[in-house]
Amino acid sequence: xxxxxxxxxxxxxxxxxxxxxxxxxxxxxxxxxxxxxxxxxxxxxxxxxxxxxxxxxxxxxxxxxxxxxxxxxxxxxxxxxxxxxxxxxxxxxxxxxxxxxxxxxxxxxxxxxxxxxxxxxxxxxxxxxxxxxxxxxxxxxxxxxxxxxxxxxxxxxxxxxxxxxxxxxxxxxxxxxxxxxxxxxxxxxxxxxxxxxxxxxxxxxxxxxxxxxxxxxxxxxxxxxxxxxxxxxxxxxxxxxxxxxxxxxxxxx
Numbered sequence: 242x243x244x245x246x247x248x249x250x251x252x253x254x255x256x257x258x259x260x261x262x263x264x265x266x267x268x269x270x271x272x273x274x275x276x277x278x279x280x281x282x283x284x285x286x287x288x289x290x291x292x293x294x295x296x297x298x299x300x301x302x303x304x305x306x307x308x309x310x311x312x313x314x315x316x317x318x319x320x321x322x323x324x325x326x327x328x329x330x331x332x333x334x335x336x337x338x339x340x341x342x343x344x345x346x347x348x349x350x351x352x353x354x355x356x357x358x359x360x361x362x363x364x365x366x367x368x369x370x371x372x373x374x375x376x377x378x379x380x381x382x383x384x385x386x387x388x389x390x391x392x393x394x395x396x397x398x399x400x401x402x403x404x405x406x407x408x409x410x411x412x413x414x415x416x417x418x419x420x421x422x423x424x425x426x427x428x429x430x431x432x433x434x435x436x437x438x439x440x441x442x443x444x445x446x447x448x449x450x451x452x453x454x455x456x457x458x459x460x461x462x463x464x465x466x467x468x469x470x471x472x473x474x475x476x477x478x479x480x481x482x483x484x485x486x487x488x489x490x491x492x493x494x
Contacts, residue, residue, distance in 0.1 A: 252354060255376040256328055259306070261431025263330035266307050267338075269428050273421065273436075274476075281477045284470070285369055285400045286313045288481045292367035292396045293318040301325065301390060303355050303370040308335030308348065310371055315347045320366070322348045325358065355383050360390040367391070371400040374455075375446045381458045388462040391484045397464060398481040402443045403452075405475035413476060417443065452478060 262269070270278050286293075293300050298320040302311040305324030315322050326332050332350050339348045353359045355373055368391050374380040391397050405413045417440025425436025450458070452469060455478075459467050464482030471478055 249378050251376050251378055252327060252356075259328040259331050262429075262435055263307065263328065263334050265428070266331065266334065267309060269432055273424055277473045277476065281400050281472055281479070282310050282313055282371075284472065284479055285310065285371070285398055286317055288398045288479065289314070289367040289369060289396050290318070292394075293320045295320070295366065297321070298366035299323065299364060301358075301360055301365045301368040303358065303368065303387060304373040304376075305335060305350070306331045306371070308338045308350070310369060311335070311348050311350075312338060312342050312344060314369075315344045316342070320347075323360065323365075324348060324350045325353050325355070325360075326350075327352065327354045356386060358386055358390055362389045363392045365390045365392060365395060367396045367398070369398050369400075372402065373399070374401060374450070375442050380450060380455075381461060384458050384462040388459075388464055388482075388484065393484050394486045395484050396481060397484070398479065401446075401478050401480075402439075403471060403475050403478035404443060404447045409474040413474075414440070414444075416440075455480065 289300065292298060293314060296319040298318070300314050300318070300320050300322050302314065302322055302324045305311050305326045308324055311322045311324040314320065324335060326335070329352055332352055335350050339345055339350065351359055355370065356377060368387055370387060374383065377383045388397055404410060421436035421439055422433065425432035425434070456467055456469060459480060459482050463484065465485050467480065467482040469478060469480045
């Protein structure tokens, strides 16, 4: 681990969790989400089109994991992608996937924490992050760090798990509290721990940071034109925002 990568209790737990599931993460993520994760990724990639479709653009994919989103971006847009993740095991799998896709010249993979993003301020045309904020100590400060990496006029977009409402929530809770641990027991020890953790983690984060509060954190981080979309009955939440072009625009009502 680089000397500058200072770990916290949450980030250390995340490192431990993902170390146990990296080798077969993509297959089980697809199965346990009933194939919805691919739809969510596609929508996330669509949302950065105005910035990523410019030839030579730089897109940063934070919490890149095994590189699924980074690869989808590089396949769709004529841009350079920097994938950042703190898990060496997940990055090892990402290297394999990037090589198999023939995208080594387009995708750079870097081991680092989101809180210590190795990207110069104002240099990313677009930045995306997936399933990140539940694993950081201060989501607001992390969002501010990520937003600072985006150039004026650039786009930041995120994908997080969410909790459905109404009757759908009861079904979701039954699945996350009972179904996920049971499926994890079949998948292996690493997935058993993940299955037991995931539902509680999503519920806790949704309670502490409901969507209106998350949107406020995005505004506090300096983003404007913020939009949100729930998918799969609310099981996923996507947010997109734009860095102001000028300080004057940022201050405008």
